[in-house]
Amino acid sequence: MENEQGSTVAQGLPTESQEVRVLVVDDQAVFRQAAREVLTATPGFELVAEAASGRQALAAAEQLRPDLVLLDVRMAEMDGVETAARLRSADHPPVVVLISVEEPRDVPAARSCGAATFIRKQDFGPALLRRIWRAFSSPDT
Amino acid sequence: MALPADTMAARRTAVWAWAGSHGGRRPALVDYSLAVFALALVVLAVARHGHAGAAVTYSVGVALPVGLGLFRLAHGRDQRFARLLLATAALWALASLSQSNDDALYSIGRVAVWIAEPVLVYLVLAFPLGRLTTSAERRLAAATALLAALLYLPTALLAPFPEPSPFAACGTDCPANALAVVDGGAAVVDVMQPVRELLTVALFGAVAGLMVRRARKSPPRLGSALAPVAAIAVFRALVMAVYLGTRAGGGSSQIADVLGWGFLLSLPAVTLAFAAGLFNQRLFAGDALEALIGRMTPHGGAAGLRESMARALRDPSLRIVYWAEGTPGRWVDESGWPVAAPEAEDGQAVTEVASEGRRVAAIVHDAELARDPPLIQAATSYALIALENERLGRELHASINDVRDSRARIVTTADGERRKIERDLHDGAQQRLVALRIKLGLLAERLDSVEEGGRVHDLEDEVDATIDEVRSFARGIYPPLLAERGLGEALRAAARGAPLPTTLDIPKLRRYPLEVESTVYFACLEALQNAAKHARGATNLWITVSQGSGLRFQVRDNGVGFFSADVQEGSGMTNLRDRIDAIGGTLVVASEPGHGTTVTGMIPTE
Secondary structure, three states: OEOOOOOEEOOOOOOOOOOEEEEEEOOOHHHHHHHHHHHHHOOOEEEEEEEOOHHHHHHHHHHHOOOEEEEEOOOOOOOHHHHHHHHHOOOOOOEEEEEEOOOHHHOHHHHHOOOOEEEEHHHOOHHHHHHHHHHHOOOOO | OEOOHHHHHHHHHHHHHHHHHOOOOOOOHHHHHHHHHHHHHHHHHHHHHOOHHHHHHHHHHHHHHHHHHHHHHHOOOOHHHHHHHHHHHHHHHHHHHHHOOOHHHHHHHHHHHHHHHHHHHHHHHHOOOOOOOOHHHHHHHHHHHHHHHHHHHHHHHOOOOOOOOOOOOOOOOOOOOOOOOOOOHHHHHHHHHHHHHHHHHHHHHHHHHHHHHHHHHOOHHHHHHHHHHHHHHHHHHHHHHHHHHHHHOOOOHHHHHHHHHHHHHHHHHHHHHHHHHHHHHHHHHHHHHHHHHHHOOOOOHHHHHHHHHHHHOOOOOOEEEEEOOOOOOOEEOOOOOEEOOOOOEOOEEEEEEEEOOEEEEEEEEEHHHHHOHHHHHHHHHHHHHHHHHHHHHHHHHHHHHHHHHHHHHHHHHHHHHHHHHHHHHHHHHHHHHHHHHHHHHHHHHHOOOHHHHHHHHHHHHHHHHHHHHHHHHHHHHOOHHHHHHOHHHHHHHHHHOOOOOEEEEOOOOOOOOHHHHHHHHHHHHHHHHHHHHHOOOOOOEEEEEEEOOEEEEEEEEOOOOOOHHHOOOOHHHHHHHHHHHHOOOEEEEEEOOOOOEEEEEEEEOO
8 A cells, every 4th residue: 555655555554473574665666566575575574665766765764663774875866875865864764775677885974964874786695684684783673 | 300201312322322423434535525525616716816824724724624524534543523623624624715816716715604604604513523412502503603694694695794704814805796786885884793703603602601511511521532622613703703793893903903913813713722621632642541550450330330430430419220120110229229210300411221131220420521432332341340240250150159069069969869879788688697596596496407508607707707897888988877867876886996006186066057967077078098008107197176166076096107209199198178169168288208297177067
């Protein structure tokens, strides 16, 4: 179902489930579909919403309070770096992972926006997802 | 006060008519016939009388205007004036018959004088145009003709001719009047003769006065041409006045003889004065044209043109107005402000400048200049050349600007297309390859067979390589970092990928137009790549960028360097030079053996 901001919401409000709640933000539908498949194939992770822009991501994050946000760097209007900075300044900041087809060295601003890490899109998969969560989640998440 | 339109139009027509006649027909058969007739008459008259002094005077008095008239005609100059000279010579040749002892020939000769003198007065007043241009001139010429027609010519039928006469060498013992049919001697002698002589002196004096005033009021160029003629007019007036006064008072015949000779000698003197005046006029015209040509500059502008012409023609009042299509009233001054249609005020004339039937400008100038049509014609030709030069210069400049703008637009469009290609690659092929890679990873995790899993991993590697190639290709077309973060970030990323350690000196740069940022970026990239390929021995590269009135960049290496003259520039650098030139920038490659190579460029941004 879609919320007011146009984000696709897989479920309603956060529950006390053990699963990690993930928000996928990317303006490319092709990648969102692949990410959806990865999350479906990865036990312990739940796709709570998809967003196609930084603005949609902020609205979805405020409403749903995801644990992990996969955030594409290159988006029109508000790019991933700016969106990450805003997400991290929220009351309950999620773990933000920047994703891109570019090499990390080509996105220098990524280091200072508060994102936990930067990964290449093509490397995204269940194993990497689990490693990221183990490395960057806090005990309270 | 503006002159009436018909006067102005008449002046314009006069100028252009003369201009059209200048350099036209050669002496025609009628001109030569007239000349021969005149000379033959002189010979006849001299042969019939034999008075040496009169013969010489009349011969010279006729031969000079004949010679001058034919000379002017042969050179295609002042044709109207030249033909009047020939007609005057013919009349004076008829007047030479007054030297004859024969009653009939003598009488014809005396009457011919009364016709020739008004024609001579007309010639003096019309000098140098051959046409009367003011009302004062026309009134004087008409008065002289009326005087001859009413008070001289009819008396040929009524009474003997007055004796002595400066035009006859017979003194007081002249032949009889063969034309008299009625004896009205008393009325003529007592009434008409004193009146007409008084009027003659007055008219001669008025003509002399007018010529002197014209010579004094004219600009130096025309004054020097009019001065000799004015001097002769004064001389003739004075001599005529004293002669007639002496004759009327019954004074000494010797004095009358001397004065008569003086008056007769004024005939050839008049022609010599014409010749001197015309010579001075041509001298001035030559000087003026030389001055005009010497002052012709390619970028003098409208103000420069006016100054040059005013100075060369010695007419400070000269001004030029320009025809401007699309402007209300259609005339503008040299600053481009609309002005009223040019009209000649008192003492001025207007000459239009046209090219191929197209009105270009109008010159408002001293009316006296219109009396020298060849000069004004040459001056307008000069003006036309200067104006055309100026116009061509402006068109060339505009064309150059158009070409430059066009090249800049091409560069901008090309950069826009490159960005679009890169974006399409990113949004299309790259995303699909990424999704494929992710799905292959998922597939590999699901497979139990090690062999099959291995095959899938091979496919993953293939896809990885393809993703890298497409990314590299897209960055080569247009790096997304340049579009998203600007030149500084893009150059820092390029430096990180450079083959040699690279030191950067780049301040925080503002954003520049697409074509500027991409041109500088690719220029630096090309320089880095060239250094990697050719800078043998280089251990470091430096990239410096500065911004101010323009965006300056420099890429330097510490390689072995080369002699610039020995190395031909590659196509990559040539293309970049074209791009930089298209947006108004410059690129310099400097190198010396042992001193590395420096590529320096500047793009104007203001």
